[in-house]
Amino acid sequence: MSASGRTSSAAVALARRRFLAGVAAGAAAVTAGGCARGASTSAQPGTTSISNDNATWDDGYRAAGRELEKITGYSLRPLSNPSVTSYQQVVQMTLQTSKSSDLVKWSSGYQLKRLARAGGLTDLTPVWEACAARGWVRGTTREAVSYRGTAYGIPLYESYYVLFHSKPVFAKLGLSAPRTWDELLHCAEVLKRNGVTPFLASQVGGWPAIEWFQELVSKVDPDFYRRLVAGEASYTDDPARQAMDIWDDFMRRGWMTSPDFDQARGPGALKEGTVGMFLHGTWQASGMSAAGMKPGADYGAFILPAVRGTTPKSVIAESGVFAVPSRASSHEAAMANVGAWLHPAVQRVWSDFLQDSSANPGVRAGNPVVAELQRDIARNRRQTLVRYWESGPPSLIQGNTNDLGGFMAGQTSPATTLRRMQERAGDEWAAWKRDEA
Numbered sequence: 001m002s003a004s005g006r007t008s009s010a011a012v013a014l015a016r017r018r019f020l021a022g023v024a025a026g027a028a029a030v031t032a033g034g035c036a037r038g039a040s041t042s043a044q045p046g047t048t049s050i051s052n053d054n055a056t057w058d059d060g061y062r063a064a065g066r067e068l069e070k071i072t073g074y075s076l077r078p079l080s081n082p083s084v085t086s087y088q089q090v091v092q093m094t095l096q097t098s099k100s101s102d103l104v105k106w107s108s109g110y111q112l113k114r115l116a117r118a119g120g121l122t123d124l125t126p127v128w129e130a131c132a133a134r135g136w137v138r139g140t141t142r143e144a145v146s147y148r149g150t151a152y153g154i155p156l157y158e159s160y161y162v163l164f165h166s167k168p169v170f171a172k173l174g175l176s177a178p179r180t181w182d183e184l185l186h187c188a189e190v191l192k193r194n195g196v197t198p199f200l201a202s203q204v205g206g207w208p209a210i211e212w213f214q215e216l217v218s219k220v221d222p223d224f225y226r227r228l229v230a231g232e233a234s235y236t237d238d239p240a241r242q243a244m245d246i247w248d249d250f251m252r253r254g255w256m257t258s259p260d261f262d263q264a265r266g267p268g269a270l271k272e273g274t275v276g277m278f279l280h281g282t283w284q285a286s287g288m289s290a291a292g293m294k295p296g297a298d299y300g301a302f303i304l305p306a307v308r309g310t311t312p313k314s315v316i317a318e319s320g321v322f323a324v325p326s327r328a329s330s331h332e333a334a335m336a337n338v339g340a341w342l343h344p345a346v347q348r349v350w351s352d353f354l355q356d357s358s359a360n361p362g363v364r365a366g367n368p369v370v371a372e373l374q375r376d377i378a379r380n381r382r383q384t385l386v387r388y389w390e391s392g393p394p395s396l397i398q399g400n401t402n403d404l405g406g407f408m409a410g411q412t413s414p415a416t417t418l419r420r421m422q423e424r425a426g427d428e429w430a431a432w433k434r435d436e437a
Contacts, residue, residue, distance in 0.1 A: 006141035008071050018143050035153070044320060045327040047077040048333045052105035052323075055080035058427070060353035063339070065337075067325075084205060096120035099197045100325035102334035108144040108321050108434035109390025115323065116147035117435075122324040122331075125151045127339045136342035136360045141293070145213070153321025154338050155359035157350070159281035161215060161316040162301040162373060164288065166270045166277075169196060170300075176303040181219075184305055188255050191276040200278040201256040202263045207389055211279050212395075214388040214403050216243035219306045222383050223312035229391035232427040234399075235422035244407075244414035246307070259408035267291035270299060279304070281318050282370050285355035295355070295369040303376065314383040318390075319359055339424075374395075396428035 020312055029305040046069070049063050058078040063074030080103055081087040094100045096119060101297040106112055131137045137155060145153035165177060170187075173194055174337060178184040188198035203209040218225040221237045227233040228240065250256050257275060267287045269275035270304060278284070285295065303315050322341060324334045340346060341358045351358040355367035365371040378384075390428055402423045 001222055012432065021033055042329065044077065044330075045152075046073065046333075047075050047336050048102040048328075048330050049077045049079050049086070050103045050105060051079050051081070051091055051101040053081055053083050053084050054105075057354075060286075060350060063353055064341075064350040066277050067343075067349050068180070068337050068340055071340045072333070073344060074330075074333040074337050076337065084207065091115075092118065095325055096327065098327060098329070100327055102324070102330045103338060104323045104325060105156060106153065106321055106323050107390050108141075108155070108319050109386060110322060110392055111390050111394055112145060112153050112323065113147040114394050116150070116152040120326055121152045122323065122326050122328075122335070123150050123152070124154060124338065127151075127154060127335070130339065131342050135362060136344075138359075138361055138362075140384075141359070144319065144390070148287070153323050154341055155342075156320040156322050157283060157354060158357045158359045159283045159318045160303070160373060160377065161211065161279065161318070162303050163199075164266075164270060164278040164280065164299050164301045166275075167296075167298060167300050169270075169273045169276055170299040176367050177300055178305055179302075180309060181305045181307050187276070188250075189251075192253070192255060196273060196276045197257050198255040198276050199250065199257070199406065200263065200266050200269065200275050200280075201251075201259065201263060202261050203259045203408050204262045204406065206401060208263055209401050209404040210388040210410055211366055212247055212383075213243070215279060216246055216307075216316050218316060218385050219243075219304050219311070222306075222312055222385060225314075225385055226383075229386065229388065231392065231425065235418045235425060239420055241414065242307075244418060247407075248414050259405070267293060281356075282373065283354050283356045285367050285370055286353065289355060295367050299369065301369050301373060301374065303382070313380045314385050315377055316387050317384045318387040340368065392425075393428045393432040395431070396424055399424045399428070 060082055061076045061078040069075040077268045081090060091104055092115070095115070106115060128137065128142065128145065132139060132156065141155050142151065145151050145155065154317070170176065173190050175187050175190060179284050191198040201212055217228065217240055220243045223235055224237065224239040226234055228235065263280065266275070266278045266280065268291050270278055271291050282301070288295070288299050306313060322338050324331070324338055344360060344363055347358040347360045347363040351363055352366045355370060357365045357370055366376055389399065403412070403417050403420050406412050407414065
């Protein structure tokens with residue numbers, strides 16, 4: 001809806017009262033105000049502050065906030081910290097203090113479970129159930145946003161891990177998006193022969209080191225990947241060893257960028273034709289647009305083929321969440337906005353900004369490349385697998401991510417890397433279960 005078509009203030013007030021009664025009622029009480037707070041997180045009438053770790057999304061939050069304001073009466077005010085490590089530390093330090101923001105962007109899965117276990121988050125079960133009743137969220141997301149049966153998050157987005165590729169480069173070299181593993185290897189060989197690095201691989205920022213690991217393990221055996229991240233299989237088992245050997249072979253062939261290649265340069269590298277394929281979440285489509293690339297013309301995307309044709313097809317999925325600190329200064333406003341976040345009108349704006357798929361299954365991607373990926377996932381009935389970063393105890397994932405970064409830098413062999421990861425898995429799963437007892 002355009003600015004000229006906005007509802008009147010009276011209509012906004014009515015919509016807000018109805019919404020608060022229907023969705024957020026009973027979810028939590030308004031936190032008492034008056035505590036001294038920093039200027040950035042202090043209450044500002046008509047807004048809710050958002051702590052987040054991605055400043056490039058700030059304009060999207062503001063745009064979605066304008067839609068939220070029509071429904072709840074409150075807009076969004078993003079507060080960004082570009083360092084993932086620093087951001088996580090700040091959130092965990094301030095969550096149970098008067099310095100917390102109104103909304104917190106966080107990871108789902110075990111990252112959220114750890115945050116909830118520490119205390120300081122609002123029970124969002126009534127809000128989640130209200131959204132589910134409206135068909136705004138998939139029932140399968142409940143476990144990923146819950147701890148001990150209580151929902152503490154509302155899905156922020158839904159992304160899939162895919163290989164973006166340069167369509168002009170592929171067309172020039174007579175290549176098509178590969179549908180099989182052999183076709184993928186052929187593309188890599190042709191690209192390398194013509195002076196183009198086939199794959200972008202990075203450990204800059206730490207967490208990107210998980211991307212090729214999760215992809216290769218899941219494309220060797222998706223069922224093994226599911227058991228591995230659940231602590232029911234060993235990192236030294238054959239499927240993991242095979243995946244690491246493939247990764248090691250790709251690096252030895254010179255098919256991958258140096259591990260210190262910053263992913264922020266990925267869209268530009270595709271546009272320049274120096275890199276042929278870029279493994280990343282579909283939310284990176286917005287980065288392609290920022291680089292002046294048009295979907296379907298300048299870039300396409302495909303899901304990494306399974307190593308063997310008989311292997312079940314799968315895709316790695318990622319979904320962040322919004323959580324509400326119990327001591328948020330604008331708690332009522334935060335509850336209203338988190339409850340309306342999955343409203344189709346809000347998600348249409350947000351999805352179009354990210355050029356990604358929405359966590360609301362009724363909102364289809366506006367980006368034609370992402371829309372085709374959605375059709376591929378449905379058509380092939382791909383198993384949806386949790387992203388490695390959210391798949392297990394955070395200390396385990398962080399330590400193993402560091403080991404994978406060392407492997408990428410040539411510091412350890414595939415076998416040594418996997419052995420260290422398994423040793424850590426034994427310790428960290430035992431510690432997590434002991435703390436849960």
